[in-house]
Amino acid sequence: MSAARPGGRSAVEGAELGARAKSASDKRRLILDAAVRVFARQGFHACRVSDIADEAGVAYGLVYHYFASKDEVLDTLFLERWNVMLELIREVDREQIPVREKLSAIASFIVDSYRHDPDLMKVIIVEVTRAANSFGNTHIATIREAYDLIGGMIAKAQAEGVFKPEIEARFAAMAFYGAIEQLLTGWIFELLPQGEENFERAKWLVVETVCGGLETRSAE
Amino acid sequence: MSAARPGGRSAVEGAELGARAKSASDKRRLILDAAVRVFARQGFHACRVSDIADEAGVAYGLVYHYFASKDEVLDTLFLERWNVMLELIREVDREQIPVREKLSAIASFIVDSYRHDPDLMKVIIVEVTRAANSFGNTHIATIREAYDLIGGMIAKAQAEGVFKPEIEARFAAMAFYGAIEQLLTGWIFELLPQGEENFERAKWLVVETVCGGLETRSAE
DNA sequence: GAAATCGTTGACTGACCAGTCAATCTATCG
DNA sequence: CGATAGATTGACTGGTCAGTCAACGATTTC
Numbered sequence: 001m002s003a004a005r006p007g008g009r010s011a012v013e014g015a016e017l018g019a020r021a022k023s024a025s026d027k028r029r030l031i032l033d034a035a036v037r038v039f040a041r042q043g044f045h046a047c048r049v050s051d052i053a054d055e056a057g058v059a060y061g062l063v064y065h066y067f068a069s070k071d072e073v074l075d076t077l078f079l080e081r082w083n084v085m086l087e088l089i090r091e092v093d094r095e096q097i098p099v100r101e102k103l104s105a106i107a108s109f110i111v112d113s114y115r116h117d118p119d120l121m122k123v124i125i126v127e128v129t130r131a132a133n134s135f136g137n138t139h140i141a142t143i144r145e146a147y148d149l150i151g152g153m154i155a156k157a158q159a160e161g162v163f164k165p166e167i168e169a170r171f172a173a174m175a176f177y178g179a180i181e182q183l184l185t186g187w188i189f190e191l192l193p194q195g196e197e198n199f200e201r202a203k204w205l206v207v208e209t210v211c212g213g214l215e216t217r218s219a220e
Numbered sequence: 221m222s223a224a225r226p227g228g229r230s231a232v233e234g235a236e237l238g239a240r241a242k243s244a245s246d247k248r249r250l251i252l253d254a255a256v257r258v259f260a261r262q263g264f265h266a267c268r269v270s271d272i273a274d275e276a277g278v279a280y281g282l283v284y285h286y287f288a289s290k291d292e293v294l295d296t297l298f299l300e301r302w303n304v305m306l307e308l309i310r311e312v313d314r315e316q317i318p319v320r321e322k323l324s325a326i327a328s329f330i331v332d333s334y335r336h337d338p339d340l341m342k343v344i345i346v347e348v349t350r351a352a353n354s355f356g357n358t359h360i361a362t363i364r365e366a367y368d369l370i371g372g373m374i375a376k377a378q379a380e381g382v383f384k385p386e387i388e389a390r391f392a393a394m395a396f397y398g399a400i401e402q403l404l405t406g407w408i409f410e411l412l413p414q415g416e417e418n419f420e421r422a423k424w425l426v427v428e429t430v431c432g433g434l435e436t437r438s439a440e
Numbered sequence: 441g442a443a444a445t446c447g448t449t450g451a452c453t454g455a456c457c458a459g460t461c462a463a464t465c466t467a468t469c470g
Numbered sequence: 471c472g473a474t475a476g477a478t479t480g481a482c483t484g485g486t487c488a489g490t491c492a493a494c495g496a497t498t499t500c
Contacts, residue, residue, distance in 0.1 A: 018498085023469075043353030045265045049485060064489065099460040122352060130350045132342060132408050133263030144411055167425050170412060171403065175426060178402020179395035186394045188352050191364055205387050206395060212433030243467095243477080260484040268457060284459065441500100448495070454485090465478070470471105 026065045029054045032080075035073045039117035044074055044127045044135075073137060078128045081120060082142055087111060089149045099157035104207045106150065108182055111203050114184050115196075122188045125181060147173050153216070163214045178208045238318045248286045252300075255293045260339035264294055264347045264355075294355060298348045301340060305329060309369045318437055319377040324427045326370065328399055331423050334404050335416075345401060351384045369391050374434070383434045396430045 034056035049070050053060045060174050067073045067084050092105045114121040128135040129143060136143070151173035157163040163172075186192035254276035258267045264320060269290050286332045287293045312325045334341040348355040356363065371393035377383040383392075403422050406412035 027447080041353075043351075046353060049489080050487085053450095059489085061450065062448055065447070068489095086287065096492070111355075112298055126350055126352045130405060131263075132346045132405075133261075133266060136409065140409060140411075142410075147406075147411060167429065168421065171406075171422060171425050172429065173401035174402045174406045174412065175429060178398045178400075180406070180499095181402065182394045182398020182400075183391065185350060185352075185398070186367075189356065189359075189360060189364075189368060192390060192394065202391060205391050209387065209392065209395060209433030210429060213429030213431065214433075247477080269459080270457085281459095281461085281480065282478055285477070288459095290458070442496085443499085446496090449493085451491095453488105453490080454487095455500080458483105458485095460483080461481095463479080463481105465476105467474105470472085 011080065022075055027056075027058060027062065031058065031066060032073065032077060034116070036077060036119045036123060039077075039123040039127060040073065043211070044070075044123075074123070074127060075138070077120065078124055078135065078139060079142070081113065081124060082139070082146070086142075087148070088143055089146060093149060099153055100164055100207060100211045102153050103150075103176065103211060107122075107203045107206050109198050110180050110184070114187065115168060115199050118187070121184055125184060125188065129181065147177060150177060157214075161216060164216055167214060172210070172214060176206070179206050179210065247276075247278060247282065251278065251283055251286060252293065252297060256337070256339045256343060257296060258333055259294065259297075259343045259347060264290075264343075291355075294343070294347060294410055295358070297340065298344055298355065298359060299362070301333065301344060302359070303332070306369070308360075308366055309366060313369060313373060319373055320427060320431045321430060322373050323370075323396065324423065327423045327426050330400050330404070331419050335406065335419050338407070345404060346407065347376070349401065367397060370396060377434075381436060384436055387434060392430070392434060396426070399412065399426050 002121075031052065035052045038051050038055050041047075042051065049063055052070075052073065053063050056063075063073070067076070073134050088109050089106060092102050095102070108208075125149050128139060131137060147170070151170045155164060155169035155174075158165045158169060183192065183206065187194050192198070223281075251272065255272045258275050262271065269283055270280050272290075273283050276283075283290075283293070287296070298392050308329050309326060312322050315322070330341075332408065347358060349357060367390070371390045374383060374392050374396075375389035378385045378389060403412065403426065407414050412418070
């Protein structure tokens with residue numbers, strides 16, 4: 001439909017979307033970004049849809065023009081981010097590098113996600129990843145995919161003799177992911193010091209600890 | 221006040237409380253236990269106070285006779301359990317045993333808590349431990365105490381040369397606790413197999429992995 | 441420039457539910 | 471027995487808020 005616009009005001013600014021379409025997608029983004037801040041500040045249950053609209057500077061009804069429900073706003077935020085992570089994990093998995101580097105890349109990605117947008121990661125962890133009765137249950141299959149991919153990497157390393165075989169891969173994957181998530185939780189609750197250096201050390205710590213414990217050379 | 225009952229119906233059954241007092245504390249317990257089931261099944265926000273009353277088989281108003289609010293019911297459940305854990309950790313900390321055994325005792329306690337009452341642990345993890353905007357924030361000091369105690373154990377082991385010094389103790393403590401909590405989360409979401417054997421292996425796994433990664437002999 | 445399309449507005453409604461309270465019941469004691 | 475205190479009941483209230491909708495505004499098309 002946008003292709004059927006021969007004359008127009010010319011495509012001077014490259015891939016133009018037209019004032020209307022552009023404004024529309026801008027507003028949607030505006031609402032999503034506002035929702036992240038509001039959810040992070042007050043929590044999903046404690047905030048009202050009007051808080052999101054106010055934060056975004058739009059009318060209440062507009063939220064319902066772009067999203068079917070309050071839930072859908074959170075669903076969208078979660079899926080946007082989680083799918084990027086899944087893509088990263090799949091990419092890493094395809095590469096021909098040692099497990100330690102693969103796990104390091106995953107830890108880096110998660111920590112950098114927090115560094116880049118702490119509010120979003122707070123919302124995802126607090127409202128989705130552990131919410132066994134609401135959103136966590138809805139997205140369980142998507143969440144699980146990440147755990148399974150990591151578990152696969154560990155299982156492969158065990159088959160290759162790099163990791164001890166006596167620790168079940170799925171359990172080790174959960175422990176690895178849980179360790180990272182708890183470090184983010186520590187930052188979210190302000191129990192751990194933040195800042196560039198601490199983020200870098202945290203990445204290293206998780207990989208060093210978990211790989212150190214899983215690698216065969218330290219087996220007895 | 222209960223001591224001021226000389227005659228009564230005799231203390232045949234040992235430390236008797238009197239029909240009234242006994243019935244009262246029974247009902248309170250009944251409500252707490254019912255609340256655990258309801259919170260685990262529906263989640264704190266999704267359930268109504270009437271659901272708790274119905275599950276307990278008492279009238280709606282009685283919940284408010286024993287608790288000032290719906291929140292207080294959850295607060296009570298959390299504190300009851302968390303304080304038992306804090307006591308266990310402190311006890312373990314006093315003993316003169318290797319860190320590995322201390323951490324093993326803590327992992328055992330948490331896993332056994334889940335085995336003994338999965339619903340309660342589900343509620344604590346899902347509704348409190350990670351709830352940065354509601355209960356988690358209220359109980360942050362209490363939660364933190366556990367992390368700090370574990371961090372202290374690790375720091376001591378580092379000072380003794382048993383653990384590598386280059387991994388900050390507080391971070392390692394969070395990673396350790398997070399690994400365990402994520403295993404419980406795996407059971408809660410039914411992503412990991414349960415049963416006696418798996419519980420025992422999980423305890424071993426976490427300690428083996430984390431200690432294996434922290435101990436000096438595997439340092440390079 | 442008229443019509444169609446879609447973005448935008450915010451007042452309104454219907455459902456829901458935490459917490460209150462006055463009434464009723466039951467045990468204990470003088 | 472009668473009185474007192476505490477346990478128990480459940481109907482009711484007041485406030486909250488997700489989602490609706492009818493109207494208005496801006497842009498594009500013919």
